[in-house]
Amino acid sequence: xxxxxxxxxxxxxxxxxxxxxxxxxxxxxxxxxxxxxxxxxxxxxxxxxxxxxxxxxxxxxxxxxxxxxxxxxxxxxxxxxxxxxxxxxxxxxxxxxxxxxxxxxxxxxxxxxxxxxxxxxxxxxxxxxxxxxxxxxxxxxxxxxxxxxxxxxxxxxxxxxxxxxxxxxxxxxxxxxxxxxxxxxxxxxxxxxxxxxxxxxxxxxxxxxxxxxxx
Numbered sequence: 001x002x003x004x005x006x007x008x009x010x011x012x013x014x015x016x017x018x019x020x021x022x023x024x025x026x027x028x029x030x031x032x033x034x035x036x037x038x039x040x041x042x043x044x045x046x047x048x049x050x051x052x053x054x055x056x057x058x059x060x061x062x063x064x065x066x067x068x069x070x071x072x073x074x075x076x077x078x079x080x081x082x083x084x085x086x087x088x089x090x091x092x093x094x095x096x097x098x099x100x101x102x103x104x105x106x107x108x109x110x111x112x113x114x115x116x117x118x119x120x121x122x123x124x125x126x127x128x129x130x131x132x133x134x135x136x137x138x139x140x141x142x143x144x145x146x147x148x149x150x151x152x153x154x155x156x157x158x159x160x161x162x163x164x165x166x167x168x169x170x171x172x173x174x175x176x177x178x179x180x181x182x183x184x185x186x187x188x189x190x191x192x193x194x195x196x197x198x199x200x201x202x203x204x205x206x207x208x209x210x211x212x213x214x215x
Contacts, residue, residue: 020092022100026072027087030143034077049075049139054115056123056136070142071111083143090150097157102202103150110149110195111142114188122184140185145192148174152196156203 017024033052037045051058052073058066074083095103119140125131151174155167174193177186 016092020095020100022104023087023091023095026091027084029072030074030083031080033073034080037073038077049073049141050137053138053140054119054142055138055140056119056126059116059119067112067115067142070115070140071146072143073141074143075139075141086147090147090154093157094150094154098153098203106153106196106199106202107146107149109199110192111145113195114145114148114191115140115142117191118184118188121187138184140188142188144185145188148189148192149196149199152193153199153203155197156200 037048040048052066052069054066054070074080091103091107094106098106122131122135122138126133126135151170155163155170158166170193174186174189178190
């Protein structure tokens with residue numbers, strides 16, 4: 001098998017994008033949907049976010065579409081720059097390390113699991129009259145669940161003692177809001193983080209290092 005060519009050093013930005021295509025395609029779609037929300041007429045943005053949420057109403061009517069579409073929207077388009085930075089900090093390194101397929105399996109599993117479990121608990125709370133009926137239509141957009149999973153699996157990329165400092169920090173970041181009266185979203189984050197941490201077997205044989213093609 002012919003070895004992969006190394007990214008061209010004269011084009012570092014393009015090389016970085018090519019090394020993590022899934023991350024950047026995903027980010028591009030989020031940028032497009034964010035622009036749509038910004039330019040949408042009054043009240044239409046509200047409709048778009050609800051129609052593309054993975055809340056109980058949409059999961060009941062269109063489960064596949066709800067799970068898929070909710071991963072490509074953010075509630076506040078002004079946060080796009082922050083999400084772009086987080087994608088480069090967490091998703092891109094994991095995808096480059098494990099390869100697009102394994103990265104996608106981990107992120108998709110976390111997104112689906114966190115969404116279904118958290119919304120199931122919301123449904124139970126509604127039935128037990130511990131939550132208002134309006135929670136059926138709550139906006140639940142799962143971009144951050146994928147980020148939590150990437151943050152979790154990235155633990156295994158760090159060397160030596162830094163791994164444990166990082167692990168304590170990331171568990172505290174997602175765990176403290178949950179144990180201090182967190183919302184269903186905080187629960188989803190904790191579940192997604194756990195999925196990332198449990199993905200350790202997929203990190204044992206990372207993607208082979210690319211080597212230069214002979215000239």
